Amino acid sequence: MEVKHDIAKSFFTKNPERLEWYRQQCYQVLPNYVKDLNNLLMRLFNQHGGLHVVQPMGGCEWDDETEEVKGFAQFGYDGEDFLEWDLKTLTWIAFRPEAVIPKLLLDANKAIGKEFKFALTQIFPEQLKKFVDYGRSFLLRTELPSVSLLQKTPSSPVSCHATGFYPHRASLIWRKDGEELHEEVDHGEILPNHDGTFQMSVDLNLSSVTPEDWTRYDCVFQLSGVKEDIITKLEKDRIRTNEVKPSDMTVLVTAAVVVLALILIGAAGFIVYKKKKAISPPSYPDNSTELSERVNPET
Template sequence: MRAVVLLLLEVNLACAGTHSLKYFFTAVSGDIDFPEFTIVGLVDEEQFIYFDSNMKKVVPKTEWMKQKEGADYWDTQSQLAAGTHQVFRNNIQVAKEKFNHSTGVHTFQLTYGCEWDDQTGATDGFRQEGYDGEDFMSLDLKEMRWISPVQQGFSTQNKWNNNRAYLEGRKHYFSTECIEWLQKYVEYRKSSLEKTVSPQVSLLQKSSSSSVSCHATGFYPSGVTISWMRNGQEHHTDVDLSETLPNEDRTFQKTSTITVTPDELKKNQYSCVVKHQGETIRKIQTEKEIRTNRGERKYLFGFETLVFATSGILSMHNQLVTLQRERKT
């Protein structure tokens, strides 16, 4: 991995049996208009906590964390995060001195975490640090040693490798403490993962002469099939099936679009069939069932919200890239 990049653009569910806990810390120095320090935590690739130096508190990003942890937990985590913010302020200054940087925008990033296979019991961990988008230091847990790919990190590498107590502490954290926290959070998350939510299905059309979309949204888990029937027979001609997309609330949406002429629609009966977790929903393509412009706009909201949210992250990243390019020119 060439860099620790804090771009979390989608929600993915972990493979059966394998679970992960990951944290991303990012400190930024220079003339910026966004938080100089952020923390993002993920369980099975789902963001569950967030902290930044502007809001000065750790907040839950999932309903299961809101329900399972009380005020004491969030107060403690916020105090720890505030202390870590000060540590990273120092870290980025030390890194700037090592690289002989005195002006411009610079970043210091840390990612670490652990994995646990609930079938085999196998565990693993990782820790990597980066400066200005390049690897600076990593921990090899198998060899129990720190490794730096750049000369500026050699002195820190040697210092940490000679500190056996520090190495043993890291080994204990990744093999025991991190796994215990992961197992705790997985148990918290279990109830929400096991729930089944049925899709809401709508037929959408911009105008009487345009294609018709069968849109299923709000369903969980993500496995769903959408097919078209013509006079009771499966129909595959002029059908376009989209990818399954995540909604903000961790449910999913999927669309299948069919192109038929108004004349064909009058002469034949077309219907959309959605199957999810043993449930079958059928929508017959009639004037009563089809929603036009105003209804179509409504179903797009979940996707548009996702796009706007990720655009904000991309905008922040692009600002960093632009400022760093300006520094180098």
Template sequence: MALYLVFNCVCLFACSERHTFTITYTEINGQTIARIPEVSAVATLDGLQIDYYDSVRKKLIPKQDWVAIESRNIWKDYTEIREQVRQINKINITVLMQQLNQSHGVHVYQRMYGCVWDYKTNDSDGFDQHGYDGEDFITLDLKKLRYNSPVPQGIPIVQKWNNDSQQLQLLKQYCEQDRIDWIKYFLELGKDALERKGMSPLVSLVQKNSSSPVVCHATGFYPSEVNITWLRNGEEHYEDVELGELLPNEDRTFQKTSTLSIYPDEWKKHQYVCVVEHKTGTIQKNLTEDEIRSNKSKLIIKCYNAILFSLLILPVNFLYFIFIENVTIPALSTWWLFCE
């Protein structure tokens, strides 16, 4: 079955405009905990697990029914790709340990890459992050088509990759076309199971105790686009505000938080309002004692395996230990090694 299909201009995912496809490889060198694979590969679409591969089973496992019905030949091909990437990653981490003068111990190399695509505008953006031992190591600036490293040890590798113009052009094509085709492919494949109407967020103000920051928590909404802001006496307020990550729920809805760190005396003297803007409408919560739910309240926060799935969509430096059953698609992981 051909990978690149011709799609009509339809409202995929029931008019959700932006879609994110993410792939994560995790390679562990050294003695691991029992039953934890040396290599695992994960793919998600809008936070939903697609498939899984690891070096123990050496088998590509679909994690959605609508994925499982796909041609077995494709799964066979991509199982082979996972195995190729596993072998290359094993070389990568070995070379990296040598460059860092590390001869023993447990070390983790990860690559998380993917694409964000807006079906209405056809705009796209990509990301490619490499991590080592829980820290960011190399990242891609897709607009400039250049790799960067926040650590001195990564500079020689970045220079080598950036000097390979042919591979950079292949990367550009992969980010702007191939990954988008994969998003369209999976959206079309699972549209019957994934289509849904817009769902309004449930908004709550949460506080651990009287001196803790106040969290504005929005959950249960779909699609994922949401804007959370704080107002102070009717004007937008950005000081002492920390916006949380967008997280998926197990029912394929989403949740997000915005934390306001001020003393109770401050918000009692002024009017603070949390404003949640979503496709389904705007919800406002006035910051008052009656509105706040403490840790003794019966607040139900929908989470999708809170730690594992949260880690899955955070930056590489938070992806230290991801061992969940997912998989990847053909990656450029099969091209550059860390050294000649």
């Protein structure tokens, strides 16, 4: 197992028993469930070989204001939701017909149910609270994003893109006359950046918007824990695009044609030169003395 983050490395250096618990889960406890479940699933799906993936995922969410803890455990198979643990009823939820038999088997195994309940209600919340307390200055920080307006072509939607914010509890909306828009708007997912921050975007379809009405629109970014919003007006000059303008395209095409013509002319000249050299007779010396020296070099 490789610990990625500096805070996590520091934490596990001081609490090695925590990392050992994760190792046992990954290499001893879960593999037994996954192996048995995988063999059962291949029979249920009438599969006789090939590569198949059982994906277990478990964790918890903790609200440090209300102290509410929500634990979750799920199984996926070949990239699709398969089973989910219901902490209230202490039973499993089947997401497809093939999951019914594994659900019944897991529900009947009370020992497994107790292990999941203990992990989700005791171990995970305890660890999460220690993680937050240990890395509070980093985990509870706030970073505001840079917001840009992007558009591929004049007929494309305008995308309001925010990147570099933390935490991921944020919203990005389009407004018209101060009211949030729900139609002609396409919200993207919150995605992680390589540096631990996040990015998101929301597109606005301008097909029914006249240029005179652009000033009535703005994009608003809101970050949890920050009172002030970042408001970006829909203005032509603010939109960034990678579209190649017709004039630029003409220059590029003209330059390409000139370069190609020079290459062809050079190639043609070289071919003509080679042909002339091949058919031209050898040159002879102009005077008899030079000719005699070539024929009889010793004299």
